[in-house]
Amino acid sequence: MRFMYTLRARKAQQSIAYGVLWLMAGISVAIMLLVVGYVVIEGFGKISLDFFTTSPRGGLSGEGGIYSTIVTTVLLVVVTMFIATPLGVCAGIFLVEYADYVKNKAVAFLVGLARFGVETLAGVPSIIFGLFGYALFVTAMGLGFSVLAAAMAGACLVIPVVIRTTEESLKTVPDSFREGSLALGASRWETVRKVILPSALPGVTTGLILSVGRIVSETAIFYVTLGGSYRTPNSLLSSGRTMALHVFYLAMETRAFDKAMATGAVLVALIVILNLIVNTISGRLSSEMK
Amino acid sequence: MTRKLITETVMKYVLLVSALASMTIVLMIGVFTLKEGLPAFRELGLDDLLFGRTWRPGEGQFGVLSMIVGSGLVTIGAVAIGVPLALGAAIFLAEIAPKKIQGFVRPSIQLLAGIPSVVYGLFGMVVLVPLVRKIPAPGNAGYGLLAASLVLAVMVLPTIASVSEYAIRSVPKSFREGALAVGSTKWETITRVIMPAARSGIVSAIVLGLGRALGETIAMIMVIGNSVIMPTPSTANPLSLFLSRARTLTGNIAVEINYATGIHEDALFATGVVLFVLIMLVNSSARFLISSKRWD
Numbered sequence: 001m002r003f004m005y006t007l008r009a010r011k012a013q014q015s016i017a018y019g020v021l022w023l024m025a026g027i028s029v030a031i032m033l034l035v036v037g038y039v040v041i042e043g044f045g046k047i048s049l050d051f052f053t054t055s056p057r058g059g060l061s062g063e064g065g066i067y068s069t070i071v072t073t074v075l076l077v078v079v080t081m082f083i084a085t086p087l088g089v090c091a092g093i094f095l096v097e098y099a100d101y102v103k104n105k106a107v108a109f110l111v112g113l114a115r116f117g118v119e120t121l122a123g124v125p126s127i128i129f130g131l132f133g134y135a136l137f138v139t140a141m142g143l144g145f146s147v148l149a150a151a152m153a154g155a156c157l158v159i160p161v162v163i164r165t166t167e168e169s170l171k172t173v174p175d176s177f178r179e180g181s182l183a184l185g186a187s188r189w190e191t192v193r194k195v196i197l198p199s200a201l202p203g204v205t206t207g208l209i210l211s212v213g214r215i216v217s218e219t220a221i222f223y224v225t226l227g228g229s230y231r232t233p234n235s236l237l238s239s240g241r242t243m244a245l246h247v248f249y250l251a252m253e254t255r256a257f258d259k260a261m262a263t264g265a266v267l268v269a270l271i272v273i274l275n276l277i278v279n280t281i282s283g284r285l286s287s288e289m290k
Numbered sequence: 291m292t293r294k295l296i297t298e299t300v301m302k303y304v305l306l307v308s309a310l311a312s313m314t315i316v317l318m319i320g321v322f323t324l325k326e327g328l329p330a331f332r333e334l335g336l337d338d339l340l341f342g343r344t345w346r347p348g349e350g351q352f353g354v355l356s357m358i359v360g361s362g363l364v365t366i367g368a369v370a371i372g373v374p375l376a377l378g379a380a381i382f383l384a385e386i387a388p389k390k391i392q393g394f395v396r397p398s399i400q401l402l403a404g405i406p407s408v409v410y411g412l413f414g415m416v417v418l419v420p421l422v423r424k425i426p427a428p429g430n431a432g433y434g435l436l437a438a439s440l441v442l443a444v445m446v447l448p449t450i451a452s453v454s455e456y457a458i459r460s461v462p463k464s465f466r467e468g469a470l471a472v473g474s475t476k477w478e479t480i481t482r483v484i485m486p487a488a489r490s491g492i493v494s495a496i497v498l499g500l501g502r503a504l505g506e507t508i509a510m511i512m513v514i515g516n517s518v519i520m521p522t523p524s525t526a527n528p529l530s531l532f533l534s535r536a537r538t539l540t541g542n543i544a545v546e547i548n549y550a551t552g553i554h555e556d557a558l559f560a561t562g563v564v565l566f567v568l569i570m571l572v573n574s575s576a577r578f579l580i581s582s583k584r585w586d
Binding site for chain 2 (some may be wrong): 010011013014017018020021022023024025027028029031032033035036038039042086087088089090091093094095097098099107110111113114116117118119120121123124125126127128129130131132134135136156159160163187188189190213216217218219220223224244245247248251252257260261264267268271272274275279
C-alpha cells in the first residue's frame with residue numbers, strides 16, 4: 001500500500017472513487033428513468049378516452065377499459081381514509097400533546113404500548129394485513145370479499161403512516177404557540193384545535209396524501225380481501241378491483257400485457273402527481289420556516 | 291366553564307382511545323394469526339412445518355422450508371445488488387454532489403419508492419424475465435430468483451439510500467474538519483472517518499431494507515415463478531442457483547389463502563407467523579442497532 005502515500009496517488013485514488021460514486025448515483029437515476037419511461041411510453045401509446053370510460057369486459061381477452069377499476073379505487077380510498085384519518089390524526093395528537101401529561105401509571109403503560117404498536121405496525125408486511133383482514137373482516141365478520149373489508153384492512157396499513165406524519169408535524173409547532181395559548185386561558189383542547197392544528201395542517205395533509213398513495217399502489221392486501229370482480233361496485237359490500245389489482249390480474253391471468261402496461265402508466269402518473277403535491281406542500285413549509 | 295371542561299375531558303378520552311387503536315390492531319393481528327396458525331403447529335409439529343421440504347396441500351404435507359430458503363435467497367440477492375448502488379448514491383448525495391445535482395438525484399430515488407410494486411412486477415415480467423431467459427442454462431425460463439432479486443433490489447434501493455444518507459449526514463462536522471485538518475483527502479475522510487462513524491446507521495438502513503425485502507409480495511409472485519421447490523444450481527456454476535424458480539413465504543400466503551380450507555388454511559396462517567417472526571427479528575435488530583450509537 002506504500003504507493004498510496006504520495007499525494008498524487010492519493011488524489012488519483014480519490015478521483016477514481018468519486019467516479020464510482022457518480023456512476024452509482026447515475027445508475028440509480030437511470031433505473032428510475034428506465035422503469036418510469038418504459039411504462040409511460042409503452043403504456044400511454046395504448047390509452048384513449050375510451051380506455052377511461054369503458055369497463056373491462058371480463059373473460060380472458062383483457063378487452064375493455066378501466067372505468068370500473070377507477071370507481072373502485074376512488075371508493076376504496078375514500079372509505080379507507082374515512083376510517084384511518086380520524087383514528088390516525090387523533091392518535092398522533094394524543095401522543096404529542098397529551099401523552100407527557102398522563103399521571104395514571106396504568107394509562108402511561110398503555111401509552112407506551114401504543115407507541116410500540118405504531119412502530120411495530122409500520123414494519124408489518126402488507127400481506128400480513130391481508131391475511132388478518134381476510135380472517136377477521138372477510139370471514140369472521142362475514143363481510144365477504146368487499147370494499148368495506150378491504151378498506152378496513154387497508155386502514156390498518158396506513159394508520160401508522162398517518163400517526164407518524166401527524167406526530168412529526170405537531171412536533172414542528174413551536175412550544176411558544178402552546179404556552180401563549182394556555183397563558184391566555186385556553187384549555188388544552190382549545191389550544192390544539194385553534195392554535196396547533198391550524199399550523200400543523202400542511203404536514204398532516206402531507207401524511208394523508210402519502211396514505212392515499214399507499215392505498216392506490218397497494219395490491220397484496222386487496223388481492224386477498226377485495227375479491228377481484230371487474231364490475232363497478234354498487235355498494236360497500238360489493239367485490240371489486242382497484243387499478244393496481246387490475247394490472248396484476250391482466251398480467252398474471254389474462255396475459256394482456258398491453259392493457260396492463262397502460263393501466264400501470266395511469267398508476268405511475270397518479271403517483272407522480274401525488275408526489276409533486278407532497279413536494280410542493282413540504283417545499284412551501286420549509287420556505288415558511290426560513 | 292363546565293361545558294368547556296366536559297369537552298376537554300371528552301376529547302382527552304377520544305384521543306386516548308384513538309392512540310390505543312394501533313396497539314389494539316397489533317394485538318388483534320398477533321392473536322388472530324397465532325390463533326389460526328396454532329392448529330397447524332399442533333397437528334403438524336414445529337419440526338415438520340419449519341423444516342419439512344415438501345408443501346403438498348392435497349396430501350397433507352406442509353413444510354415451509356423451501357419457501358424460507360426462497361425468501362432468504364431472493365433477499366440476499368436483492369441486498370447484494372441493491373446495497374452497493376444505494377450506498378454509492380447515499381455517499382454521493384451526502385458528501386460530494388453539487389446542490390443542483392442533489393435536487394435531481396434525491397427526488398428521482400424517492401420516486402422509486404413510490405412506484406407501486408405491481409408496476410415493478412409488470413416491468414420485471416415484460417423486460418427483465420425475457421433478458422434473464424437469454425442466459426443459457428438447462429430449464430431456465432427467465433422466471434426465478436435472479437429476476438426477482440433484480441426487481442427487489444430496485445425496490446429496497448430508496449429505503450437503504452435515504453436512511454444511509456441521513457446516517458452519513460448526522461456525523462458531526464468536527465469529525466470531517468479534524469480529518470481534513472490533519473491532511474486527509476476528502477475520500478480518505480469519507481472512508482476512514484465518516485463511514486466508520488456512520489456505520490451503525492448504515493447497518494440499520496440495510497437491515498430495514500432486509501425487512502422490506504422479506505415482506506414484498508406482489509412483485510415476487512409476478513417474477514419468481516412460484517414453484518414450491520428447493521432452489522438448486524442447474525449447472526456446475528453454483529450461481530446458477532439463482533436461475534431456479536422459487537416461492538416466497540409472502541407469495542405462498544397470497545397465492546393460496548383465498549381457496550384454502552381446514553388444515554391448509556391453518557398452515558398458511560402458520561406461514562404468516564413464520565414470516566412475522568422473521569420480520570420482527572430483523573426489525574428489532576435494526577432498532578437495537580439504531581439505538582446503540584449516537585453522536586449528538
